[in-house]
Each structure stands twice: as structure tokens, then as C-alpha cells.
């Protein structure tokens with residue numbers, strides 16, 4: 001993509017409404033634009049990151065055996081009356097009436113909708129287990145929408161729902177998702193710590209929140225210091241092997257980590273000198289709630305002896321749009337964002353320092369074409385602007401590597417390669433540049 005043609009509305013000044021760094025940088029880097037409180041449009045650069053995050057989430061869901069569907073954003077109130085949550089959910093739920101005065105709502109989550117689908121379609125224990133997910137916009141009329149996409153009112157969530165015949169099966173489904181979450185966040189370079197958590201309006205009695213430690217986070221957390229030494233690198237796993245999956249879950253639940261809602265100082269097993277009390281960003285949560293929805297909604301199957309068995313369920317959410325903000329909280333410096341390669345909007349930035357110089361432009365155009373032919377995503381700054389402004393813009397948007405073409409280096413057949421994260425610069429022979437970055 002040529003920057004001269006790209007829709008990238010960068011801001012020079014820090015927007016006054018943004019209180020935390022990710023919100024500030026997303027606005028300054030032209031990633032999002034607010035529509036109303038907690039509701040945003042995603043502009044080209046931001047949308048690319050959102051899609052990459054979404055794709056990692058999708059791939060790890062698929063790998064775990066979950067199947068993708070797409071449920072609607074608008075749901076009938078009736079469904080929520082069946083589960084008993086219509087009145088319980090409170091003002092966070094956006095309630096709407098259609099032209100026939102039928103009560104509808106903009107889904108804050110989809111337990112009822114999916115229980116209806118599976119309950120109506122699956123009749124025998126032989127068709128279990130099943131795990132369905134979707135990646136869909138949610139609406140929650142939050143009391144205090146803030147911090148940009150971190151606490152939006154409209155936000156993108158991956159949510160999935162497991163259905164099993166019995167509690168042992170449901171536990172394995174829960175464990176699989178637990179591991180899928182570890183893999184998902186590890187692929188984004190994030191250390192998301194699974195913490196024992198309260199279940200809130202979803203219900204149930206087993207739940208973990210996956211939390212990234214950050215001072216700007218909204219969750220109060222208590223973590224055994226030794227947790228930080230665990231190996232979060234992507235665990236290889238055979239999801240059908242219950243024992244292996246359980247072993248990974250045991251490894252990550254052996255040390256104390258709890259959210260403020262359930263942490264009780266007097267009952268904490270960790271001595272105070274080993275306990276970290278800090279804050280974090282919740283990027284995902286897993287719930288096991290058994291038959292909480294299947295019983296009132298009549299979602300039953302015929303068991304092995306023909307008896308009616310209500311489905312054992314769990315649900316699992318990942319904040320896809322929140323992750324974009326969380327990734328920036330975890331990856332930035334004074335100059336701007338530093339994208340991990342796995343979610344970067346473009347793999348490379350290419351800067352032509354002297355568009356007015358024919359040789360420079362010819363070399364930059366040529367390299368741009370070759371990089372694209374090699375399948376590398378490049379953002380090419382071909383604008384007629386000062387070198388300083390180009391460097392600042394490229395650092396701000398945080399692409400992992402920058403290639404810089406100027407007349408001086410070119411005379412010696414070189415370009416400059418700058419690694420965004422550590423700032424290291426080195427000369428690179430022009431004719432090796434494509435090979436260096438081709439996959």
C-alpha cells in the first residue's frame with residue numbers, strides 16, 4: 001500500500017479525551033474514530049489489526065475442534081425470559097422494540113441463542129460433544145465506557161459454547177478451551193494469566209479470567225510471584241488426549257492467581273512477601289455452568305438408556321476488540337506502538353527519503369514491487385514530506401521493521417534496515433532485502 005493513497009488520518013497532538021496510552025495511540029495512529037460514547041469506527045490500519053487478532057483467535061478455536069457459526073446481534077426477549085435472565089440482566093442490556101411492538105434486544109452474550117439452536121437440533125447423546133463459536137459484535141450499555149476500545153459499549157467478542165452429556169465431558173471441554181486460550185494469547189506474544197474468578201451474570205461455579213498484568217487495567221488482581229516464571233510459550237497439545245490437556249491446566253492452576261472479587265486476604269495460601277497485588281486487563285474468561293441454561297430452556301438429549309439428559313454446558317469469551325488496545329498497552333514506547341509480528345497491520349514499512357530524487361524513487365518503487373510480489377505486506381511511504389515526519393509517522397504506527405532508502409546509501413548499493421522494537425539500525429545490500437523478509 002502506498003501511503004500517499006492510504007486513508008491514515010494521523011494526529012500530531014495527543015487527544016485530550018484519551019486517558020491511557022493505548023487509547024491515545026489508537027487515535028493518533030488513525031486506527032479508530034469515535035462515533036458516540038464507547039462506539040467506534042475502525043479505520044483501515046486499525047481494521048487490519050482487528051482482523052489479524054480475530055484470525056489468530058479463529059485458528060486456535062478451529063484447532064481445538066470448535067466449529068464457527070454466526071448468530072445474530074439482535075435477539076428476541078422471549079429467549080431471555082425462558083432462561084430467566086431478561087429481568088436480571090439490568091441496564092447493560094439494550095432493549096429495543098420492533099414495528100410490531102415485539103421486544104428485542106441487542107445481544108450482550110449468546111448463551112440463550114445457542115442453547116435454543118443446539119437444543120432444537122441435537123437429540124441424542126451420540127451427537128455430543130459439540131462446541132460452537134462465533135465472532136460477533138456485542139452491545140453492553142456500560143455505566144462508564146472509557147479507555148477507547150478497552151471498555152466499549154459495542155465491542156467484538158469471540159464467544160463459544162460447549163455441550164456435553166455429563167460433567168466429566170464438560171470438564172474436558174472446559175480444559176480444552178483453557179489450553180486454546182493459552183495458545184491464542186501466546187501467539188500474540190501476551191502473557192495472559194488464568195485467574196480464579198467470579199462468574200457474574202453468566203453464572204456457574206468454575207471460572208477463570210485470563211488477565212494481562214498492566215497498571216492501567218481495570219481488574220484488581222493477586223498473583224503468586226512464581227507464576228511469572230512459568231513457561232507461557234505455546235504448549236503443543238493433542239486435544240483428544242484428556243490427560244495431556246489436564247496436565248497443562250494443572251500446570252497453570254497450581255499457583256495462586258485470583259481476581260479482587262474472590263481474593264480473601266485471610267484465606268490466601270501465599271505468604272504476603274510472595275504475593276503480587278496489582279492490576280490487569282481481562283482479555284478472556286471461561287465458565288463452566290452445567291445445566292443452568294439447558295434445564296429452564298428444555299435442551300435435553302436422549303441418553304444411552306433412553307432417559308432425558310439436560311445438556312452440560314460451558315461458555316468462553318475473548319475480547320477481540322479489547323485485545324487490540326491491550327496489545328498496545330503491552331507493546332509501546334515513547335515514540336508509539338510496537339506491533340508483535342503476529343498481529344502487525346503490515347509486516348514492513350518502506351520509506352523513500354527523497355521522492356524528488358529520480359534514482360531514489362526508482363529504487364524504492366522497484367523494491368516495493370518486488371516485496372509485494374514476494375507476498376510481503378508493505379506500507380510504502382512515498383509521500384513528499386520531511387524525513388523527520390516520515391520517521392515519526394512510521395515509529396508511531398509501529399510496523400515491526402522499516403526499510404529506508406536514501407540517496408547516500410543507495411550510491412553504495414545499500415538501504416537502511418531499522419528494527420522498531422530495539423531501534424537497531426543496520427545497512428542492508430539493496431538486492432538482499434526481499435530475501436531477508438520473504439517467508
Ligand code: ATP
Pocket residue numbers: 109140142149150151152153155157200202282283284285317318319320321322
Ligand atoms: P468486564 O469485567 O471487563 O466488564 P466481563 O467479565 O463482563 O468484562 P465477559 O462476559 O467475561 O465480560 O466477556 C468476555 C470478554 O469480552 C471479556 O473477557 C473482555 O475481554 C471482553 N469484554 C467484556 N466487556 C467488554 C467491553 N465493554 N468492551 C470491550 N471488551 C469487553
Ligand code: MG
Pocket residue numbers: 209282284285
Ligand atoms: Mg469476564
